[in-house]
Amino acid sequence: MKKALLLVEPKDEQMKALKAKFPTVEFTTDPDDYSDVEIILGWKVPLAKQLLESKNLKWVQSRSAGVDYFPLKEFAERGIKLTTASGLHSRYIAETVAAYLLIENRGLRTVVKNPGVWDDPEVFETSEQTVLIFGTGNIGKEIARYCHFFEMKTIGVNRHGFDPKLATDFDEIITMDEFEAATTKYQVDYVINILPGTSYTNGFFNTKVLQKIEAGYSFINVGRGSSVVTSDLEKLLAENYVRSAYLDVFEQEPLDSDSAIWSSEQIIATPHISGLMAHFKDIFIPLFEDNLEKYLAGEKLHNLVDLDQGY
């Protein structure tokens, strides 16, 4: 028997189905029952040390797309496979970003920050706008699809450049190297960050990078808080270089309840919810089932992480 620890607890009928489908696997949902576990569904950072004590551990299926909170180096050294839930959250993150864009363009940020004021807020013409999207994977493509429906121009930024699969979603693709080497400032209305948290992206959006873009844009972060130097962003907001910011992720989470970020008129802050799903288990458990089938058959797992790249 192979032992699988399910830190995302399946619904009763899902558990029943798993047990019936995989008779050679012993399923447990008790985090203390980790001693000889081979497979883990989900992860809990405070339990990491304990979970890694199982010498049998060979595969972890993450519930998130980003995996920066895993001990990737130890996984690599011990040959533990890590797979992500990339793709699962794309629709929801795109909806959240679409909400941010329309909140800003329809003047609703100004209104909700000043309840009771009966004045016309500034509004912006969506169909004349350009968005610069850092990250052109599943989430970036889905955000671009929404932006295209809104008749915005979409520019993607990635490490590898143009790829025919991106053609329908992005009007243009530039590489990170091109972005960094550019000598003129980019003219865009929104900068949307969905970069993963890696050593490369750590502190990427600092004053210098944020000023590579012409003043007057709004900054949206639904990637990782670690990729933004928040104090630099706050300074540029105070100078009105950056017009506004929509931040779902932060360097420290949870964000302090008395942080000035919550009350800033220029910032809409949300508690890391952009990818939240109403029916998470209905979609996630089947994804695990598929991958478990592949795992037992010795096939290549879906959404396998390159542990050196970190995504």
Added chain:
Amino acid sequence: MKKALLLVEPKDEQMKALKAKFPTVEFTTDPDDYSDVEIILGWKVPLAKQLLESKNLKWVQSRSAGVDYFPLKEFAERGIKLTTASGLHSRYIAETVAAYLLIENRGLRTVVKNPGVWDDPEVFETSEQTVLIFGTGNIGKEIARYCHFFEMKTIGVNRHGFDPKLATDFDEIITMDEFEAATTKYQVDYVINILPGTSYTNGFFNTKVLQKIEAGYSFINVGRGSSVVTSDLEKLLAENYVRSAYLDVFEQEPLDSDSAIWSSEQIIATPHISGLMAHFKDIFIPLFEDNLEKYLAGEKLHNLVDLDQGY
């Protein structure tokens, strides 16, 4: 010379173009220069009595789609034509409604009403939802187009029933009579009101009508405040019969700055801005030009109001 009073002041270059194109028309922007005015662009309620003193008045071009603030009876008696800006604002109202829908579905209402709280809000699966849209004109169709992109089901309610032109936007159409006669409750997630302000729609959304829909929906009003009995809506919100409300229009405008509506956790209130445009004059003045050409040629005017129906 025919005299035209422009209460929406054209930009300098627009005024120059108007004068060059229409040499037989004398343009003024001075509201006190009303004595022998034949044409008025825009309207000002406090000046209504004065504006109607011109015995010459034959045509008013409204800047809005709704015309409930005009003295329609007097217009009818005196044979004054009234044309609307219907269609101009549709895109913007649809964007605002789309913002409301995504704010609610992504849990952002809960978040912005409770800044500093780091908790997962309730979220909803947009693609499983149904919207009931009262009004299937330009604005209703545009809202339905956005809802379809979001993969929501759209049901339109109008006075005249199905029309092939509505087929791409609405999955279903019911008439007001069918709605009122229905004996089972409608199961929808959103009720969106864009009905014009008329004697028929006055106080339409009262407790009885709001309870024709199964509990648990959100109510959006971007039509007219007069069509909703606000105290009835507030009572149903307090009972959680109606889950939340997005209100852009009110029985009394401006809404009192100390109204409980602004601070309610269940309500996002906005100051009648759903149709606000960043470049209003660039689109509105050409619309007036077109209609002025038709007027001078004795042709049928675009967006002519049926003064008895009130829209």
